[in-house]
Amino acid sequence: MLSPSRRRRRAVGLSLAMAAMSVVVLAGCAPGGSDPGAPQRRSVNTRLADEPITIKLYTETNYTLYEELAHEFQRQHPNVTFEITKERYDVLLQNAPRLMASDNPPDLVRLDVQTDQVKDNLLLDLDPYADAYGWDRFPPTQLAPLRVSESGQRGEGSLYGYGINHSVTGVYFNKELARQIGMNEPPATMGEFEELLQAARDAGLLPIMQANAAGEANMTYQAILNQLLDRQTVEDWIYNVPGATIDVPESVAAARRLQEWAEKGYLNSDANSVDYTSMVGRFAAGEGLFMFLGNWQAAALDSEMEGNVGFFLFPPEDAGRPAIAMSTPGSLVIPAKAENPDAAAYFLNWTLTNSTARQTVADVGGSVPGGDPGRPLPDVAPGSVTEQTQEAFQDVAEGDGAIGFLTNATPGMFQNTLAPQLQLLIGGRTSPEEFAAKLQADYEEDLAS
Known part of the structure; x- marks a missing residue:
């Protein structure tokens, strides 16, 4: 068990108060381009649009955290609607590549990053969003499992997933x-x-x-x-x-x-x-x-x-x-052909910067939220098994x-x-x-x- 000093909530670090902005970044060429290896410039918008948006989420049946986060996001942002599809995780693994390659892909998929998904140009490179939102504040160990290099080496290279919660x-x-x-x-x-x-x-x-x-x-x-x-x-x-x-x-x-x-x-x-x-x-x-x-x-x-x-x-x-x-981080990916990548990335950033979302990670997911370690940990009931799993996570970390x-x-x-x-x-x-x-x-x- 953790000592009382280790149970103290961490002080809040620098807040990630991003002004509405649109930045032009260097990104990999999208699937279907004339030269898949050549970079191209595209716009990354960190402002959530005011008009109605539908974000399609493809997730697993045995884990409700991402669904609950989507519901809370809708409550805070009434112009956004989540269209949620759930399947057993082994079925999701089989179907995800086909769906991401289709003409009507999801905007977010509950998926661990794999080299073949990157090689087949199915996943969006998230480095531009990491730069725009300041995800470089995250500990490198949180991001390493979600990186794949140009040579196909996992653990290094560009970022292709976003870890909301951390399992133990x-x-x-x-x-x-x-x-x-x-x-x-x-x-x-x-x-x-x-x-x-x-x-x-x-x-x-x-x-x-x-x-x-x-x-x-x-x-x-x-x-x-x-x-x-x-x-x-x-x-x-x-x-x-x-x-x-x-x-x-x-x-x-x-x-x-x-x-x-x-x-x-x-x-x-x-x-x-x-x-x-x-x-x-x-x-x-x-x-x-x-x-x-x-x-x-x-x-x-x-x-x-x-x-x-x-x-x-x-x-x-x-x-x-x-x-x-x-x-490991429980990750969501944005397909390369997603219709609403900016809104999807905005949602991802919200999950680890909004206090209610971080509390949901603990209350529903029973886990420790990732992100900037300077942010306070959510409250958990003393003596609960959720508290024990959080302490176990800290011991492992x-x-x-x-x-x-x-x-x-x-x-x-x-x-x-x-x-x-x-x-x-x-x-x-x-x-x-x-x-x-x-x-x-x-x-x-x-x-x-």
């Missing part, structure tokens, strides 16, 4: 069930965590409520992997550093551990047929001591399990090691333990590789060695295509 992943636990097995504090090591799994099993409780119908167990697998494999190796693989590999003994060991948990009955037997929504609903109803998930679910669990839910970062193999957890998601390593890694391979692994139909080898083989094939 860990383990939720049911306090009442924890008391039944004598769990008085979070485990300090993976060994202690596994002792709790067995204690729950011996007490007739389900140790872990797990979904995996669409590859949701990727968070459980990577939580284990993060503690066994050095952080740089994982990051190099996610960011496509030449020569990076995940077909190593530590990846095999992580897969074996997850498979053994399934074999020992630590996961619900129907995990491979349970979807995200059902997992969360069953956990909230009291089924399962633990659930691997991120802070985006904290606000809802505070409401559904008031006072009976806690959160901790997944522990290391050895006590005392710094916390390592998946923690201060210890430089944030790491990306394996699912974002290549465009097809989540749907085409991790999801089906995790089904096979948990179902006992592939070996840990085959699992790690398949991840690497598909990764190399994706990068070569």
Whole structure:
């Protein structure tokens, strides 16, 4: 837990009071131009127009934050209407490239930046807006996951996404069930965590409520992997550093551990047929001591399990090691062919500069808003699980333990590789060695295509 001094709200830094302005900037040529490699000058307007505007938002069904932000923006700006389309995230990933390339693309898409989207000229380069709005005040680590260079290197180059909220992943636990097995504090090591799994099993409780119908167990697998494999190796693989590999003994060991948990009955037997929504609903109803998930679910669990839910970062193999957890910006992108890019960018900037919007990020998203670190943090209820996830985020950030998601390593890694391979692994139909080898083989094939 954070000390009282760390809980103090940060002083407000310089305000971003931008005068209505239109600046001419150097930007990459839009799709369809005669020379895609040649820059052209275009106007970036930071003033929201007075006439009626419709912003088309394409987002995911399991996360309502962006929808709630859109509603609040409409309330503050009555001339703006949001047209919102929602789909399950794995379906969104499949459909987004086609929609962004169409003649009627969305203006905003909930999407993590991928190199193929940049290569195919589907995303708008946001550097001109970053210059106009002063996003250079953001910590570089907030923007790095959203950058892609001209050579296709992720983590550097131009900015193609905007991170509104910052995730942190860990383990939720049911306090009442924890008391039944004598769990008085979070485990300090993976060994202690596994002792709790067995204690729950011996007490007739389900140790872990797990979904995996669409590859949701990727968070459980990577939580284990993060503690066994050095952080740089994982990051190099996610960011496509030449020569990076995940077909190593530590990846095999992580897969074996997850498979053994399934074999020992630590996961619900129907995990491979349970979807995200059902997992969360069953956990909230009291089924399962633990659930691997991120802070985006904290606000809802505070409401559904008031006072009976806690959160901790997944522990290391050895006590005392710094916390390592998946923690990335939840990003929105503007398609290159968007009809209203200026209005979309205005909305993005509003999400992290407007006090009500920042509070919404905490209240609905259960997460820490990004942006200028000089701005005050939103208020959260003392003792809530949202407070615990925010403290966990600060612990990870201060210890430089944030790491990306394996699912974002290549465009097809989540749907085409991790999801089906995790089904096979948990179902006992592939070996840990085959699992790690398949991840690497598909990764190399994706990068070569």
